[in-house]
Amino acid sequence: MAAEQGGRSSALRVLEEALGMGLTPAGDAADAVAAEGAYYLEQVTVTEASEEDYEYEEIPDDNFSIPEGEEDLAKAIQIAQEQVTDTQILEQKTVLPSKHAIPEVIEDFLCNFLIKMGMTRTLDCFQSEWYELIQKGVTELQDVGNVPDVYTQIMFLENENKNLKKDLKHYKQAADKAREDLLKTQKERDFHRMHHKRIDQEKTKLINDLKGLKLHYASYEPTMRVLHEKHHTLLKEKMLTTLERDRAIGKINELQATFKNIEIGHGYHVPEIKVAHNYEKENTPEGPTQRGVREAREQIKHKTKMKDNKKDSEFPIDTQPDPNLNLFKENLCPAKFDYKLSNIFRLHELPVSCIAMHPEKDILVSCGEDHLWKLVGLPKGNVLVTGFGHTDWLSDCCFHPSGNKLATSSGDTTVKLWDLYKGDCILTFEGHNHAVWSCTWHSCGNFVASSSLDTTCKIWDVNSEICRCTLYGHTDSVNSIEFFPSSNTLLTASADKSLSLWDARTGKCEQSLYGHMHSINDATFAPRGHMIASCDACGVIKLWDFRKLLPIVSIDVGPSPGNEVNFDSSGRVLAQASGNGVIHLLDLKSGQIHKLMGHDTEAHTVVFSHDGESLFSGGSDGTVRKWS
Template sequence: MAAQQGKNSSALRVLEEALGVGLTDAKDTASAVAAEGAYYLEQVTITEASEDDYEYEEIPDDNFSIPEGEEDLAKAIQMVQEQATDTQILEEKTDLPSKRVAPEVIEDFLCNFLMRMGMTRTLDCFQSEWYEFIQKGITDVRDVGNVPDVYTQNMLLETENKNLKKDLKHYKQAADKAREGLLKTQKERDFHRMHHKRTVQEKNKLINDLKGLKLHYASYEPTIRVLHEKHHTLLKQKMLTSLQRDRAVKQMSRVQATLMYAEPGCSNSVPEIRAIPSHEKENAPEGPAQNDLHEIREQDKYKPKMKNKTDSKFPTDMQPNPNLYFCKENNHPAKFDYKLNNIFRLHSLPVSCIAIHPRKDILVSCGEDHVWKLVGLPKGHVLLTGCSHTDWLSHCCFHPSGNKLATASGDTTVKLWDLSKGNCILTFEGHGHAVWSCTWHTCGDFVASSSLDTTSKIWDVNSERCRCTLYGHTDSVNSIEFFPYSNTLLTGSADKSLSLWDARTGKCEQTLYGHMHSINDATFAPRGHIIASCDSCGVTKLWDFRKLLPIVSIDTGPSPGNEVNFDSSGRVLAQASGNGVIHLLNLKSGQIHKLMGHENEAHTVIFSHDGESLFSGGSDGTVRKWS
């Protein structure tokens, strides 16, 4: 037994010496690591002086053995030294984060180490003594601490390294993409900068040219002003001359009638009276008969004229609409290829309406400058000017015979004009607000008007009074028109509805709904079978007048449609738009053609009687001829 204990003690001494060398070399390293809170090793010093006096405990386990041979000891010493070296390297180069440490108790570390070295007996001896100290309370596990798992830390570092490489690759790709975008943006910037410089140069050049043109035009303005004044003076002289001529002719006819009935029985021997030239009139002496004629003329001037105050009667048996036969015989193809032919500068303010004379090549234009002008075609000479209204003109309409004109104005009145004399012969007053539209009955004895006061009125020309007021609309009545050769009236209102009225009774016969916005204008086709209407958002609708149902809706918005009119054949509809475009609608094919020529808003449009020309008025005060 003593020999066996001596043998074991010699083996333990050798192991302790081997371990002591490794532990002594790793003293500082272990202390530094323990200072960081990772783990620490307790220093045990074995001296040669206490070697003989040390008392070893008996190991009851017979299987306990110490590996023999110098190779095993050298291997154990080498491993301890390598472990100490690794610990020193980790201490110098690697800062292990405390949050990612996988803790491992000191006994597991030592057990694993002894197991890897194959020192099973030493392991059994260590375990028995370790747990015995723990049970006796000699060793406190909480004071021992933990040993960091270097392998786990290496795995975490490798994972973090992979993530960083992946992020680095992603950032490189993003940087390359950003570099490409930057190069593209720089190229676009250079292109736009060059384009901007070129635009600025062109702008400066245009400004200089415009200044030069203004100066050049300013030099001609006095001459143009003088020529305009001379032109108006000559026109006035021409008008006065024509009026004097008409008065002279009437005077001649009166003198003839006076001489014819002055001497009874001598009617057959009345001498022929001829017109005396103006140069002879100045030198010819006046006789007693001429003096008497002057006195009679002066007396007749101040005598009150008797007027027929009886009311006119609405015709019951109207003649058939001649446009029915005209449209059937008129088989010429519809014309759409209109081109701007001429520009008539007639008004200083926007043109509100254009009307074509029923028989002659004459048109009338109304403007917001309070005047209307009678213009001869095709050259556009102003033949007559009317300026009795005190506010802007909104609409005009020729008498069926063509010798009278009706005008509607913002001064709440409707005026009738005698075109042969050029003066106002009758004024209808009764509306509470501006009058938007007016129209003649086919018989020529009635005028209808629509107003902002939500009413329409029918005026009797002979009795000079309002025969009827049409109530029913809830908003401004913007347009009114008589059905050709009938007593039916059509009105379009800002309350988004169309109404059909019986002019004889003043009752609303039918109301048409379908527009979503205020209706600006409505008109009949020449044959009377179709109604066209346009609203403030550019929507034009066609209605079947016989069935009183909508046919089609055309949207040319969002600019408002100001006026619509058919051509003489009834196959083409023209619309004046708020964006300055004239839209031509082919009712047969449904195609829309556009006429571009107005610089600003187009207010009115109308066809000539033969359909070869088209006239439009704009907000710039001009009337444009298209042919």
């Protein structure tokens, strides 16, 4: 009996070891059977009577004893299964499961294991007890899982190892490439850092040089101002001398004609009198400048001879009163600020550059960058006449005092005169070297003045169709020009930040006004003539006392540029067209600024109606907007 118990203990121990190992394929068991000899399993049927009369032999075992009874055996099997479960859990932590697991029956596994180990007695004992328990129904066959395939698992791990080695190789290559890129980037960074330091040093040096040049320029500016004054004085003396010379030549010509008449009538021979300066020119070698002047004079004389019926116009007396002053005093319209957008006239495909009101009728003219000007009837805004002829954008326009003619200036360097009834060009003035920015009529209607990008202004004689005078003095583009009403005084505004007043008869600059810090875009006289308004490229509006030629006030409505300024007929309201599309209305009495918001784009020009009830503005979207 003790031997039987010892056999059972050995069988259980071997069972636990086998369950703990859990790694014997069925194929190995078959090989073991073939190697040990021929073994087979015999099915034994146990009846109920034999179960009661069966006596087991006790096998002594000092190390292990298994409790008797069916419950104790089931408990032992349960403990063994728990150990197997724990072992599988530990294996799952370290070994990945096999892709192809082979299902095994637990008894076949144990039998094969015992046969392979040569433990026949333990095998007989296990089979007897196992089938006895199955027969009694104490235990049930359960699916204890799959026996892992070690070879498959090893192959899987080897494949994983190869893949990891490949990934490691790729990572090493990527790391080497990243290291090279890092070194290259560091070199480029060092290069750009050195370049930045060098540029910074050059910038500091240029700033210092610029400061020095500013100081140097500041020291020369008073000298330049004095030289400009001397230059203007010399120009004045030169023009006066020229006038005296021309007057003396005229007297000499009259005397010669008188002597010829006397000679013809009385038979006396009177020697011809030569003009001194002509005699000197005949005996003095001419330089290139003198030769050019002489050729220009000859051309002018030739043109004058060809136009026998076209004589030079005479400038009117400068002391004539303005006929509109009495009207202003009697019929001053009240100042208005509550304008609202009432109508939009779409007249041009490109931006509108200028608007001018007819001096007598409810008609306006708009000029655009599409090379056209249009005569528009009010209040409907229907186009009456369209003018074609310029080959570039139009910059400005001005009505003849009588209202039957129109002067336009353009980027094609010309000034054209138009017949408004027919819409035809009747005269073209050519002489500027660059674009013409502005034009204006003299109150007598015989002269047109123009200002240009070539830093000069010209006075054109409508009757003789020639340039009577060129005004030199500005050092940058002359953006605006305007005649003072009923006088020979011209006002010009330039990009050199100065305003100038000229005598149209002599071409001399009488006075220059300084105060703007940026390019002056436009300047105009107040209706009563006692004030000048100007605006610059940073939105600063300045008012000047025309009688004292001193600044009155400066108003900043920037930073958007001021493109044009205009007074209403009362002279109390000043309107400015701004680059941000806002129309600023300045109340000269209270100093308040009102804004008209309606343009979607830049506003280029603004003008009041004669009664002050309406205001018209033109923008870069090609529209003219009416405010009332």
